Amino acid sequence: LNLRVTLTTLTALAIAALLLFHVFQRELSGAWFAFGVHPDVLGQLDASLADQKRLARLDPPHAEAYRRRFAATEALLGRLRVLEYTRGDLVRRYELALLGLFGGILGLAATAYVVRQSRQAARLSRLQEALGDLAAGRPEVRVADRRRDLIGRIAVMVEGASRVMSRDRRRLASLENLSSWQEAARRHAHEMRSPLTAAQLELARLRDLLERGEAGESGDPAERGERSERGEPGRGGRCVDAGEPARVVASLEAEIERLGRFARDFTAFARLPSPRKRREDLGAVTSEFVRLFAGAWPDLKLVWAAPAAAWPVDLDREMLRQVLVNLCENSARAIAARGDSAGGAESEGRSGTLTLTLAEVAGGVGLEVADDGPGVVPEIVPRLFEPYATTRRVGEGMGLGLAISRKILLDHGGDLELVRSTPAGATFRLFLPRAA
Amino acid sequence: VALANAADAPGLRLSKEGSLLLRPPPALLGGAEVKPRLTSGLTTTVSFEVSLRDAAGHSAKGGARVDVRYELWDEVFLVRGVGSDGRHFEASLPNFERLAAWWRELEVPAVAARGLDPRGPWKVKVAARVIPFSQSEQRDAQRWLSDSVRHPGPANESGGAPDPNASSTGVLDLLVGTSIQRRALVGYDWTLTYTPERPERQER
Numbered sequence: 113l114n115l116r117v118t119l120t121t122l123t124a125l126a127i128a129a130l131l132l133f134h135v136f137q138r139e140l141s142g143a144w145f146a147f148g149v150h151p152d153v154l155g156q157l158d159a160s161l162a163d164q165k166r167l168a169r170l171d172p173p174h175a176e177a178y179r180r181r182f183a184a185t186e187a188l189l190g191r192l193r194v195l196e197y198t199r200g201d202l203v204r205r206y207e208l209a210l211l212g213l214f215g216g217i218l219g220l221a222a223t224a225y226v227v228r229q230s231r232q233a234a235r236l237s238r239l240q241e242a243l244g245d246l247a248a249g250r251p252e253v254r255v256a257d258r259r260r261d262l263i264g265r266i267a268v269m270v271e272g273a274s275r276v277m278s279r280d281r282r283r284l285a286s287l288e289n290l291s292s293w294q295e296a297a298r299r300h301a302h303e304m305r306s307p308l309t310a311a312q313l314e315l316a317r318l319r320d321l322l323e324r325g326e327a328g329e330s331g332d333p334a335e336r337g338e339r340s341e342r343g344e345p346g347r348g349g350r351c352v353d354a355g356e357p358a359r360v361v362a363s364l365e366a367e368i369e370r371l372g373r374f375a376r377d378f379t380a381f382a383r384l385p386s387p388r389k390r391r392e393d394l395g396a397v398t399s400e401f402v403r404l405f406a407g408a409w410p411d412l413k414l415v416w417a418a419p420a421a422a423w424p425v426d427l428d429r430e431m432l433r434q435v436l437v438n439l440c441e442n443s444a445r446a447i448a449a450r451g452d453s454a455g456g457a458e459s460e461g462r463s464g465t466l467t468l469t470l471a472e473v474a475g476g477v478g479l480e481v482a483d484d485g486p487g488v489v490p491e492i493v494p495r496l497f498e499p500y501a502t503t504r505r506v507g508e509g510m511g512l513g514l515a516i517s518r519k520i521l522l523d524h525g526g527d528l529e530l531v532r533s534t535p536a537g538a539t540f541r542l543f544l545p546r547a548a
Numbered sequence: 549v550a551l552a553n554a555a556d557a558p559g560l561r562l563s564k565e566g567s568l569l570l571r572p573p574p575a576l577l578g579g580a581e582v583k584p585r586l587t588s589g590l591t592t593t594v595s596f597e598v599s600l601r602d603a604a605g606h607s608a609k610g611g612a613r614v615d616v617r618y619e620l621w622d623e624v625f626l627v628r629g630v631g632s633d634g635r636h637f638e639a640s641l642p643n644f645e646r647l648a649a650w651w652r653e654l655e656v657p658a659v660a661a662r663g664l665d666p667r668g669p670w671k672v673k674v675a676a677r678v679i680p681f682s683q684s685e686q687r688d689a690q691r692w693l694s695d696s697v698r699h700p701g702p703a704n705e706s707g708g709a710p711d712p713n714a715s716s717t718g719v720l721d722l723l724v725g726t727s728i729q730r731r732a733l734v735g736y737d738w739t740l741t742y743t744p745e746r747p748e749r750q751e752r
Binding site for chain 2: 161183186187189190191194195197198205209
């Protein structure tokens with residue numbers, strides 16, 4: 113509702129109407145009354161009275177008729193003289209009545225206009241909210257405005273657009289979900305296929321060893337003697353090394369362990385426990401982490417300046433440590449990968465620094481973890497915290513670390529976010545609400 | 549309401565019956581605004597409202613009225629009046645000079661001074677109003693105008709007199725009823741001090 117325009121319009125309307133009223137109605141009403149009490153009329157009536165009196169004297173037989181006519185004329189003259197005397201009051205009242213009527217109509221019109229404008233403003237506000245919902249990606253936005261004017265038509269368009277967007281979003285989500293599942297299936301298959309293939313090969317070797325061993329021990333003695341005389345190996349084509357079966361079994365165990373680790377990773381992700389929070393000083397917890405893990409990554413130097421003041425938060429110390437380990441692990445891997453891509457000759461490219469900083473943020477505490485690695489690959493940033501979001505080759509990791517880390521912080525009432533990522537490094541922030 | 553000169557103030561006298569008699573100012577009827585109205589054929593009413601208050605705070609109120617109507621057919625002034633004691637009086641006067649003479653001699657009971665300190669002094673407030681037509685003439689004009697506007701046909705046999713049974717409701721009647729009022733043509737207010745014990749200094 114544009115109050116200034118509304119007031120200006122109404123004022124202009126009122127002035128115009130008053131002007132018209134003054135010019136036309138005032139003159140008309142004044143003239144209307146003036147006709148009735150015009151001096152000529154009154155003078156003629158006076159003259160008529162005198163005539164009737166004279167006629168009554170001159171024509172006595174009809175004197176009574178003249179007297180009656182005289183009385184009627186006298187009454188009329190008396191009324192007109194009353195009107196003449198009260199004309200000013202009558203005209204003023206008449207004008208006041210018209211003015212009141214006009215003011216009432218104008219007031220009603222103004223009220224109707226203001227009410228209409230208010231309703232329009234309310235409808236526009238609802239439309240604005242609906243557009244906000246639409247922009248925020250809320251599904252099936254409803255405006256509940258079915259009028260056939262411009263706003264109503266826009267409302268219908270917004271709802272139509274919302275329906276289309278919701279349908280597309282559902283399709284996209286389905287496709288993304290499907291794509292995620294496909295990626296997960298691919299990684300699962302590969303993670304399982306690698307140890308299974310290796311185990312299969314080892315089993316084939318073991319069977320071969322066993323067969324050769326059996327042939328050497330329980331075969332035809334004549335044949336065994338002939339091969340031995342000719343200096344030929346057994347059925348396997350070579351002589352069985354006494355330590356070979358043990359190596360194969362060890363390899364088999366390693367592959368099975370790899371499968372077990374894969375299964376444990378999934379179990380850890382699927383059954384992430386609830387944090388057992390205690391009141392801790394985040395600065396002290398971070399200091400402890402840096403002290404304990406200073407040598408965990410040979411090519412990653414941890415930099416941390418312990419704050420003087422305490423930063424009290426409610427957290428699960430072990431789970432926070434897991435998050436920090438994940439972030440350090442990612443940084444160390446990224447820095448190592450950069451060194452590999454640089455040819456491996458430059459020792460500087462293989463080492464890096466990870467700086468931890470505590471900072472006050474709105475509503476809580478932020479622990480920033482910044483490295484000087486190559487940064488996060490831009491393509492993966494939008495789904496960085498989703499499971500299986502990784503640039504590592506299959507078999508080198510499932511891409512669950514950041515997903516688990518964020519879940520841990522969300523369970524703390526906080527969050528994990530990527531603050532910035534450039535070719536000169538990436539910075540993550542662990543947000544934790546300040547303890548009450 | 550104009551305040552008249554002290555010389556034109558009404559005269560006061562206490563009657564034997566205990567009523568304060570009022571002598572209207574002679575100039576009241578002869579003024580430029582009043583005199584032409586007297587011969588209009590309408591009834592000119594001169595009303596007086598009088599209030600008394602003694603030094604002890606006792607008070608009394610009263611009034612009087614004089615109607616003057618010029619009879620156009622007979623060409624005489626008909627005067628009717630009533631005082632605060634309820635007594636009516638009337639006179640028929642052939643011309644304005646006789647009317648003026650009668651007016652000068654008029655003494656009308658304006659208020660009963662019972663309960664006031666007879667020694668005085670009394671504070672007397674007199675209000676005079678000259679109304680150019682009577683209540684019946686007012687009602688007649690209202691009805692006639694309403695009917696004329698509502699039924700703008702030819703006047704009836706009695707020369708346009710309205711039908712008394714005609715309905716008179718609505719905005720027009722409200723307008724006419726509130727507009728045609730008996731507004732005073734002129735009015736005067738006097739505040740006087742009257743002491744009954746000193747006849748030679750009755751008026752101030």
